[in-house]
Amino acid sequence: MTNSRQITHSRILVTGGAGFIGSNLCEKLLHQDNEVICLDNFSTGKRENLTHLLPNPHFKLLEGDIRNPQDCQLAVQGVDYVLHQAALGSVPRSIKNPMLTDEVNVNGFVNILFASAQAKVKRFVYASSSSVYGDYPHLPKVEHLIGKPLSPYAISKYTNELYAQVFSQLYDIQCIGLRYFNVYGKRQNPEGEYSAVIPRFVGKLIRHESPVIYGDGEQSRDFTYIEDVLQANQLAAITTNENASNQVYNIAFCGQTTLKDLYNLLVELLIPFDEKIALVIPTFTENRKGDVRHSYASIDKAKQLLDYQPQFYIKEGLQNTISWYWDTLSQ
Template sequence: MTTKSESQRLVLVTGGAGFIGSHLVDALVGAGLRVRVIDNFETSTRQYLNRAAELVEADIRDASSIGDAFDGVDTVFHVAALPRIPLSIAKPVETHMTNVVGTLNVLIAARDRKVRRVVFSGSSSVYGEQAKMPLVETMTPNPLNPYALQKYVGEQYARMFHRLFAMQTITLRYFGVYGPRMPSEGSYVLAVAAFLKARREGRPLEIFGDGEQTRDFTNVSDVVSANMLAMDCEIAFADGRAVNIGRGENVSVNRIAAMIGGPTIHREGRAGDMRDTLADRMEAERVLGWRPKVSIEEGIAELLKG
């Protein structure tokens, strides 16, 4: 634990105006911390940026533009990314520059400015296809697409910086994060967001493949709580390890469509996608003391009200 009082403690959130990042910033501000945000607003929006946070408008792909933002920082939450599997297949170089080079730039800046801890936003996509469920951290990753590979490389860099420079790092492997503010524009959005948008616009819900593929959907509020716990978990656990952050229950895409309601149409399945995801969350409970609180039914009901 840091000896600084919460009002003096400075934390940095990359991508702090994005979907997950903005929710995290709100929680950190609410906890009384000083918060600094790095964002280039390429995939985020200014209206989500908490006005109590200090903004550094910069791009993590440009190391020279972000270094000073790490001065005096206790903890970095590296949330910034170009997510979505189809986007990485269509634009592997562009996504590599953000997800790999950007992550390396963040780690170097944190090392050079003596940041205490880096919490890296990882992805369950690193598992790829596995012989059995649930997915547990001891499994050998099997990335099926550029995004999954890029996030795995980010994990490995975080682990390496712990080994080489004794930096405290921990990766949180997110499973199907959804909730308010999730992106709903473009062709690379999460199924939940795409279904909600189609329903609002009176269009059929588009299901890729047979719809029986399953996902372990995790509410953004639960992901935020995991980050807050990772900030101060025991130093022995900030050793570069990866920890699953998933509810531990999976539901089919067809069931999600039924919860949201409306007619559906089926499209051809997409390449490079995992058939099923299901988190083993025993390590998250052991390391972070984390347990998810929001069920998929409660989360969808909240979104339908909005």
């Protein structure tokens, strides 16, 4: 390592590397002189997210499934760090198909965690989620105060945390869980039933269709720019702070943006590309099942133990992303 905040000269497995967060991780780590292995089954990830990385001799793509223990064993061979991102995201998807969410997010997690323990990787960093807070009303969310889960997805992510805790004791593997809060940035899938709110709004606005806002639009989220998530993953992998391992951390910006404010911000940023977007009017409809009203993180623990320092206010992160959306969606 040449820099205590970045992973360099290491061999890293990124599961779910063809997805939004995973492909950004692969790209960043390759730029920093690492060998990167991506394990993905392309269920929600896209080949085009990796096209630009395939010619790099330090990049290896393994098409496989975390539900298959052999694929996991193959992927972890000789690896220093595992950054586990593969999962089926989306609360509504998990309500529609809880069995599949459980198979991938829980069974798949145990497979990759067990394979990582057997391969004696230096650290296993995995994506948890703010959904773990469930119905706990207190704001901001602090790591040790969680409520009852509100969806199968939340159960799956909380189960990951329990497994990581137990595996760290039983198999002597160092694990760190990152509870991401509404991540956004380039390559976040704008299409499909289960897309996240920012790409969904942008996609609709670019097509001059009315974006749907569930509820009154006053619900808020702690939107987190992808670069801050990449920073958190690297810090979690290489921290030498003995108290930092075998813990979970909120990874967020520590800001509260209502969906109405988000909507207005996106319109403002898109008008320079197409002034007619100012004429689009959103549609308000009833709340979605399983959604929490407010989600806002304390990031003190990550700041103190990992030296996490988020850099991107929502406006700046969206400004960096908006031309990617325009180029991707306006053709």
